Amino acid sequence: MLNLIVVPLAATGTSAIVLPVVIMGSLGLIFGLILAFASKVFPVTVDERIEKIIEVLPGANCGACGQPGCSGYATAIVNEGKELNLCAPGGPAVVEKIAQIMGKDATAKERKIAFIHCSSGGKNNTKWKYAYQGMESCLSAVNIADGPNLCSWGCVGFNDCVAACKFDAISVDENGMRIIDREKCTGCGACVTVCPRKLIMLIPESMNVFISCSSKDKNPLPKQNCGADKPCIGCGLCAKKCPVQAITVENNIARIDYSKCTDCGTCATVCPTKAIINLKTEG
Amino acid sequence: MGFLGQLFTMAISAILIQNFVLSRFLGLCPYLGVSKKMDSAFGMGMAVIFVMTMASAFCYLIYQYILVPFELEYLQTLAFILTIAALVQFVEMFIKKNSPALYKSLGVYLPLITTNCAVLGVAILNITPLADGTRYNFIWAVLNGFLSGVGFTFVLLAMAGIRERLEMAEMPKSMRGMPSGLILAGTMALAFYGFMGMKF
Incomplete structure (x- = not known):
């Protein structure tokens, strides 16, 4: 291998460096020209709205919209008429921009x-x-x-x-x-x-009350097992006291229906085990 | 041995005995990556056959008529990679224009042909002296590239066919997908090892 490099250098002096550079350079140039020509011959027309939407989207490729990645969502909006407000990370700002690009109205989800x-x-x-x-x-x-x-x-x-x-x-x-x-x-x-x-x-x-437990065990067990000592024991007191019947107890665990919840915080006050936390009062 | 006899020997050798994937272990990335579905495996195979044939032809010509006269053989790898990259780019443009579905199903693997060692491998093997000291001439180099591509496609399709059936098979969750695929790849390589004994 060493011979291959050293021999031409010794044999032909400076041209040993110039020659390879010229040859490789011209090869690259010729290929470049052919490709430039080919890109004119095979032009691909992409809907420019897709490109614009991809630019607007956050580019996190998180999949919250149900599509594989941001470019997938952009394509789905333009080609399949997907809803405009599915991008969770982008929030209202992105929804508004997409709506502008598509020329449609869209309201951001909460x-x-x-x-x-x-x-x-x-x-x-x-x-x-x-x-x-x-x-x-x-x-x-x-x-x-x-x-x-x-x-x-x-x-x-x-x-x-x-x-x-x-x-x-x-x-x-x-x-x-x-x-x-x-x-x-x-x-x-x-x-x-x-x-x-x-x-x-x-x-x-906008909601501030959460039931901070998921145990479906029957009464004495959650108390014995919970390391934080704040288990939901499924007593149902919160469900009874809730003014809008947003809480249901099923399988020994209370769950809040946030479409009904008014964020009043009554449940957090009455919960005997402090399993319900209220961010407004507890910070 | 006549032309057809030699062609047959070369075909058996390139497809079965010295298969690029299973006995030279070149081009393993698309072999594992694009072998989930028959359709995309076929598309990938066709793209590789095309690129390997073209790469054999162009690389041979560039080696024979540009590198050898100027004593620049040591630039072969660089020159070949440049040629292959340009070719792949060209194929990509062509497929994108003429078959968007194929373009989408090939995904990232099409640009990856650029760095597919099977393509560079065939270009370099074509100019490497054989066991008896002779080298392929232009026609045989191109045929070798084409047949090696066919060998690659053959194995890729076999793999895709088996993996499609494996999808249906009952197996532990942790074995689904890639783990069973790797075991399968190893088993296929062992099976092809059996062709090693064939001599003409």
Whole structure:
């Protein structure tokens, strides 16, 4: 190999450098010209609205719109007449821009924010069943004897949701609890899909009351198992006191119907186990 | 041995004995990536056959009539990659214009032919002296490129066919998709190893 390089250099002096440069350069030039010519011969007309919409979209490729990526959504809007307001990360600003491009009216949906329906999951407030030493992933942990934590409904705390979040909206505090940044969360739902315990739901931004538990166990069990000591025991007091009947208790767990909820906060006040939290009063 | 006899020997050798994927282990990326569906595997195969044939022809000519006279053989890799990249770009434009569906199903793998080592591999093997010290002439180089492409497509289609059936098969969740695909690839390579003993 060394011979190949050294011999021509010695034999022909400076032309040994000039010659390869000229030849490779002209080869590149010829190919470039052919390609430039070919792009004129095979022009592809793309609907320019698609390009414009791709530019407007946030480019996170999160899949909240139900399409594979932003360009897929842009194509679906133009070619299949998909709704204009499906982009969760973009919010109202993007909806308005898309509506301008398409020349249609569209109203933005209310922004939704993810909430983890469990108050356990940290280092200090989880009761363990056994010491899990496997892969650091919730999905893997929950498959071994119903998970390492005593409550088989609650957060196992291996941060699959943090890893899934493309917007850096979920952080872990010093106690190992996951905190959702309500400003950064775009409501794309990536964490909702990835949580193997289905603890995360998207809740309209204006709502401040959440039932911070997902245990479907019968009464004494949630209290014994919950590491945070704030389980929903399914007593139904909140359902009775709710002025608009937005809460239903099914399978020993209360759930709020946010389409009826008026965000009054009565449920949070009456809950005997403090499983319902109200962001307005608790901050 | 007449022309047809030689052609037959070369075909058996390129498709079965020295298959690019299963015995030279070149071009594994599209082999695993585009073998999920029969349609896209076929499209990819056709694109590779076309690019390999064209690349064999152009690279051979460039080597023989530009690099050799100027004693620039050491630039072969660079020159071949340049040629192949331009060719692939051309094919991409052509497919995008004439068959958008095929273009979409090939996805990222079409530009990846540029870096598909099977294409560079066939171009370099064409100019490498054979066991008896001779080299292919232009016709045989092009035929070798074409037949190697056919061999690649053959294996790709076989893989896609088996994987389509595997989709229906019952198997543990963790084995679905790529894990079973990799086991399948290994098994196929072992099976093709059996052709190694064939001699003409």
